[in-house]
Amino acid sequence: MSAASTKKASPPDLSKIRRGPIVIALIIGAFVAILNETLLGNALPDLMKAFDVSASTIQWLSTAYMLVVGVLVPITALLQQWYTTRQMFLGAMILFLAGTVVAAVAPEFEVLLVGRIIQALGTGLMLPVMMNTILAIFPPEKRGGAMGLIGLVIMFAPAIGPTVSGLIMDSLSWRWLFYLVIPLAVFSIIFAAVYMKNVSEITKPKVDILSILLSTAGFGGIVYGFSSAGSHSWSDPEVYWTIIVGAVALLLFIWRQLVLKEPVMDLRAFKYPMFALVTVLMFVIMMTLFSTMTLLPMFLQGALLMTAFKSGLTMLPGGVINGIMAPVAGKLFDKFGPRVLVTPGLLLVVISIWMFTGIDETASTGYVITIHIIMLIGISLVMMPAQTTGLNQLPRHLYPHGTAIMNTLQQVSGAIGTALFISVMSNGAKDYLKDSSDPTNPAEAIKGMISGLHNAFWIGLFVAIVALIIGLFIKKTHPPEGEEGRMMGH
Template sequence: MNMTTKSPASGKVDTSNLKHTPILIALLLGAMVALLNETLLGNALTVLMKEFDVTASTIQWLSTAYMLVVGVLVPITALLQQWLTTRQMFLIAMVTFLAGTLIAGFAPTFSVLLVGRIVQAVATGLITPLLMNTILIICPPEKRGATMGLIALVMMAAPAIGPTLSGVIVDSLNWRWLFYIVIPIVIISIMIGMKYIQNVSELTRPKVDYLSILLSTLGFGGLVYSFSASGDLGWSDTKVYGALLVGFISLCIFVVRQLKIENPILELRAFKVPMFTLSVGLIVIVMMSLFSTMTLLPMFLQTVLLVTAFKSGIIMLPGSIISAIMGPIAGKLFDKFSPKVIIVPGIVLVGLAMFLFKGITPDTSMLQIIIMHSVLMVGLMFVMTAQTYGLNQLTPDLYPHGTALFSTLQQVAGAIGTAIFISKMSSGTTKYMESSANPLNPVEKLNGLTSGFQGAFALGLIFIIVAFIVSLFLKEEKEGVKAARVLQNEH
């Protein structure tokens, strides 16, 4: 077995003898099942409501709790990666995920099912940043684009396929099979990981600042919960604005503390690197639009076009397949060309899709929707290379912090974006119905819903225009890649 060693000259871990392919397979399989489970219950919620005799607001906790735990845990993964070896963290994550899957799959009550989902979420919060950090370490800068393309494939395709797979399984088998089917994949991932994964990062084991962990938990947890719950409870609910207030105050104190203490759990000084900060901003803006579209489009299909949840999943499947194909291609192109050549056209494609969605009506054909969604997903694959570009700007000691920042802010962006766009859709519908001469007319109700969705997609287009302007400030030359090559040559 190939073992990693420390180079006596640099004190860094020598990864030159590692077998990269099996390591990537193990990590990608783990990330795939973890991210797939974020959306796998989408078409099963109604069935689960009847199975456990609970309300819609109660069943929604299966999704809200999952997002909440991931949002809370990801920020501290940078610290965990300095205390645990790559192998330890991977095995902890995957064994935890297996345990959560078994708990959920055999759950006799809703409470037990919720516990299983929370345990799964703990693993998801660990595995994604670990995957990204490992790739940054073992892959040379000039080949990271192609490898990150595989990550983009998993991160975008797995959650997108979830609703379709869910519909097929619920219709043909039993909801418990949503959990049973991933068990063999998890076991294979664990077996490959046990054989091939070795430590790839230096363990510094810094002093743990427990107050920072508490502030991070309250801050990110409060933000994710408040925006996630606002759709059901409304912003006037004390739980929602109370959580938002606690989250905001905690986050402000957390930021100040990270900048002052000697061993921060999240190194915010990474934002001093201009192109990293620009890339983070770009990804956050685009992800807000993406998460909202992934929520709004199925809602439009089911409430306006009156298609079933399963059929709506089928309609969105071609776009997911195309994105899976385009992810690695976009990554390879990123390795060959400057960031602007890849990212800017990607944003233009996303903007084009948003512009077309802005004009969506009950008369829009299924084929048109499939094409629009496919254009969106292709553009997104090109835009996601901005994440690789941003991380390339950092020095190796900041990799865990950079990946944690990207993953955390994507979770927060998803929660905030979904809340904003659904709120815009609801307010647009209400405004139309208030001005309608005959609000009880079924046709007018349909027009009101359509107006709400059009307004939400129009807002998404504005976000993408902002992202386009931001992308123009990206530097043509990938300076981080050059710097990384110099560092590798020195060591």
């Protein structure tokens, strides 16, 4: 960052700020936005019937959401230097509310899709603002606990999403998935309007349109390419060309950020070794998390023949325990630093995925719940402590860039992980049925699916072992010289 751009504005005075209400405002907003991301998963079969569309069309409700968030997040670093925290957060929540209303009253599929896209714009703006605000208002030694509270929401909301949507779908129409979110979003906006304060530095850097276009084409192409690989085959030109175009645009984007004086996404954050290491770790761990979240319901419904609601209930204990563990891990992080948490956490993830490689149609519900709990305890020990460690090493002016980089790569890794694991699973199932003596037999179809799942989990195990090796190098960080004194007047 050039000296010119850092001295334009003095940072806001944070010494008298009331942190509690700001954190509550962030948590309510995050809960509403993230809950909505998983509410729809269980309802897709019903929506296919309601709008009379195919599985590959309905998939767009999820793909478009990920796509918009993936494209928008890189630009948030720039937006946070132009608009106050309060403007960003309220803008994000109002967009989200507008999208929810559009989706709730949608007369046809296209309108529902537009509603989802507007919702995604709100979510994409909000997640980085949330992390950036925590970094700004808490000194390094208290950040773990605060990030843990945010972690509780980020993990708890997706955990209860499938169960809540299963309940709603069993007794009400799909529109209630949106109606119920509206009052929560309205409450969040009113609460934030009263309590949210500005905590960011407004420097109004130059806007480089070319960077924004390259970032959109790059991240958008990669997320879209991998997402559509789930419903198409890898040899489909639409899949590999979007990935190639995305990769080229991304390389050009990276090159441009390195030569610009005021980059849209300042990649100089990667000069800080612990931030770089944690970013790679988060990429790998999110691949594992997203793909397991996709594969497990398929196994529960396809092999154990559970209803959507029951599979949601089966995944609930893991999610609830993960939510409870996040603040605990945050407090432990503040006390002991990352190493005590991250290595054991990754070890638990490796053990749980290794256990998943052996499950079949004879597995009891209790056994599946146990493995899922082990995995999510592991993930809660890794996620927030590792992220906080990486971001703690950055100087203040790189906070918006650091949070934008991490959030973007998590979206991208989620798309890549889900596509990779689903395609491994479906190819494994096809190969099994090819050699089967009775491929039309439903029992054989279940065996084929399990064979494909095992292949996917073996790859997941390899990815988790890579994460474990990276995790061994993570250690406690401190902000650069001169930053600690400026934090909060400490």
